[in-house]
Amino acid sequence: MxxxxxxxxxxxxxxxxxxxxxxxxxxxxxxxxxxxxxxxxxxxxxxxxxxxxxxxxxxxxxxxxxxxxxxxxxxxxxxxxxxxxxxxxxxxxxxxxxxxxxxxxxxxxxxFKNVEIAAPLTINQRPLKPGQNVLSVDELVLQQDGVILNQPLSFTLEAGQQVALTGINGAGKSTLIKALLALPATDHIASGSLHLNPHLTLSYLPQDFDQLSGSLADFAAAKQVDHEQLLSMLRKLGFDRDLFTHRLETMSMGQKRKAALVRSLCEEADCYLWDEPLNYLDVITREQVQTLIAEQRPTLLFIEHDVDFVNAIATQTYALQPQH
Incomplete structure (x- = not known):
């Protein structure tokens, strides 16, 4: 193009x-x-x-x-x-x-003034038994404010899989993840079932992150992740050290997105829920994230519009079809 x-x-x-x-x-x-x-x-x-x-x-x-x-x-x-x-x-x-x-x-x-820092990333995932069931979706129909969003959807997520949710805007992709986070009681489900293994810990990376504020130390403490590990991971994503003293609300959207992404990577979790993780990220960082997922294979349910990224890391892809 x-x-x-x-x-x-x-x-x-x-x-x-x-x-x-x-x-x-x-x-x-x-x-x-x-x-x-x-x-x-x-x-x-x-x-x-x-x-x-x-x-x-x-x-x-x-x-x-x-x-x-x-x-x-x-x-x-x-x-x-x-x-x-x-x-x-x-x-x-x-x-x-x-x-x-x-x-x-x-x-x-x-x-080396133009060389990007591209050190390998790590993810603080807990080991699960291969094939262990994490999530089951059966004939699920979602709703938002009483409006039906999608046609019935069924799929499963097992340990070590990376499942991508695709579909046009408004088909219910983000609503499905919000329904997962709201279990057992949620008003997002119109019909069908959504079962998540209750013994697992989730790490959620939301699509919206522009409201982040405060220092990185306060951010790490609020999210209960190790501050030094957070800074180390940010360095791997190209953060200059002088940014460590800046407040999040003064950072660019790309810098905020990196902070939010690193927070999820540092969280100890069994399963990761990522809603459009590549938004605002530069090419080098996108490649780092793709390499991490391809090599570490964390249990992951994600939404992403980058077709190349989806094709590169997704073990299964499920499309939400709009109701109309």
Whole structure:
């Protein structure tokens, strides 16, 4: 559909002629090159730092030795002058080497100014027995304010499955999740049945999150998740450390969405209910989430309009058909 990609990077903006795959190929090639350069820079920095430390230590020992009293006065004065001159030269060289190390570090930082943090994510899921029943839906018809939303729907969710709910807006996808959260008593069910294993703990990621406010520490405490783990996961999603002191209400929608997503990942749960988890997320983060689900395979019931994401991770897909 597209013939150009405008990439908003950390330090600049680039334009790529071609489709998404063209950009992805160029992005991967640049990342591989910078990783290679990074390894070489790390080696150079380590070598330069070690040399600088050795030279500084030699200079320090030489300065102490110039006051030696075990030699004749005339020789001592001569040696003191020579050693002092030699020590000054070595100290100057050590300073130069140290500066080179600092410059190398600065070069490294500049080289990686556009590299995204893409460390593997983790999810705090509890292990369930394979095939254990989590959710059963039988001929379920949902309603909102007395209005019937969908045609009868039936499906099951078992441990380790990732079930996607699809359908047009207003077909009842979010209402189904709200009905699950309201069990056993809910006014969202017009007919049919909805059975959730009562012994399981759920983690719910709502579609609406723009009302988040307060500090990240307060947010973690209110949601009963570990604050340090929350910050660590946010770093993996590209959060700069200076954002850790910002209040949630001052953050962008993408930053708020990451905070809400990380909160769910940090929650200890048997089953995860996610309502449009990719909204406002950048491409890098979307790929991180997709990789996490594909590798960890948490028990997941989710709603998402991104067809590629659904096709990549869903073990089953069920469409809610509108009543009319």
């Amino acid at each position: 597209i013939d150009h990609v405008l990439a908003i990077n950390r330090a600049d903006i680039t334009v790529h002629q071609g489709n998404y795959q063209t950009w992805q190929t160029a992005h991967d090639q640049q990342a591989a090159y910078e990783q290679q350069q990074n390894q070489q820079l790390k080696g150079d920095i380590k070598r330069l730092t070690k040399t600088a430390q050795q030279k500084a230590q030699w200079s320090h020992e030489a300065e102490k030795g110039k006051n030696a009293v075990s030699v004749k006065t005339e020789s001592a004065n001569l040696d003191k002058g020579f050693i002092s001159h030699r020590a000054a030269k070595v100290m100057k060289r050590a300073t130069t080497i140290a500066n080179r190390a600092e410059e190398a570090i600065e070069t490294k930082q500049q080289l």
